[in-house]
Amino acid sequence: MRLAYLLTGGDQHAAEDVLQVALAKTAGRWGDIDNPEAYVRRVMYRQQVSTWRLKWRRRETTVTALPEKSANDDMSAVDLKLAVRGALTRITPRQRMVLALRFLEDLPEAEVARILGCSVGTVRSTTHRSLARLRRLAPELNEPEMAEEVQR
Numbered sequence: 740m741r742l743a744y745l746l747t748g749g750d751q752h753a754a755e756d757v758l759q760v761a762l763a764k765t766a767g768r769w770g771d772i773d774n775p776e777a778y779v780r781r782v783m784y785r786q787q788v789s790t791w792r793l794k795w796r797r798r799e800t801t802v803t804a805l806p807e808k809s810a811n812d813d814m815s816a817v818d819l820k821l822a823v824r825g826a827l828t829r830i831t832p833r834q835r836m837v838l839a840l841r842f843l844e845d846l847p848e849a850e851v852a853r854i855l856g857c858s859v860g861t862v863r864s865t866t867h868r869s870l871a872r873l874r875r876l877a878p879e880l881n882e883p884e885m886a887e888e889v890q891r
Contacts, residue, residue: 742780745839746787748832749824753790760786780844784836784854791832819880826877834869841866 740758747753761782765775772778827835833855840851841862848866852859874881 742839742843743783745827745843746783746832746836748828748830748835750828757783757786757790781854784840787832787836788855822877822879826873826880829876830869830872834865834872837862837865838869838873 740754743754743758743761744751747757761779764782764786765772765779768778769775830838836855837851840846840854841848846854848859848862852862855862
């Protein structure tokens with residue numbers, strides 16, 4: 740579910756849909772699968788890519804800026820999640836996919852390239868551009884107190 744949530748840019752309902760479709764597709768072949776978890780993950784990746792290609796796909800909407808942060812409250816973890824989620828919804832689905840595969844799934848560049856059907860160079864450049872865009876979209880993640888929260 741975490742992977743589906745990240746792949747869909749933090750949209751809980753879309754994540755549930757992606758996971759449900761992946762599990763439904765996997766159920767029919769369950770006896771033939773050696774590694775069900777890996778198979779379900781691959782189906783989720785491909786399902787998400789198929790979603791991007793649909794003409795009628797929903798357009799993402801952005802929200803206004805978050806309210807100012809109050810001094811030294813216990814909401815820093817929530818603030819961090821909101822900042823990350825907000826930034827992830829503002830990058831492209833392909834960028835989210837590359838970041839999810841590289842950093843959440845900890846896959847090597849060659850494996851990500853194989854899954855996405857592109858070259859290793861494309862994965863590298865997309866990763867670089869995605870991280871640069873996240874840094875621009877959520878500069879608050881570079882603040883010292885946020886960096887400490889990420890390390891915890």
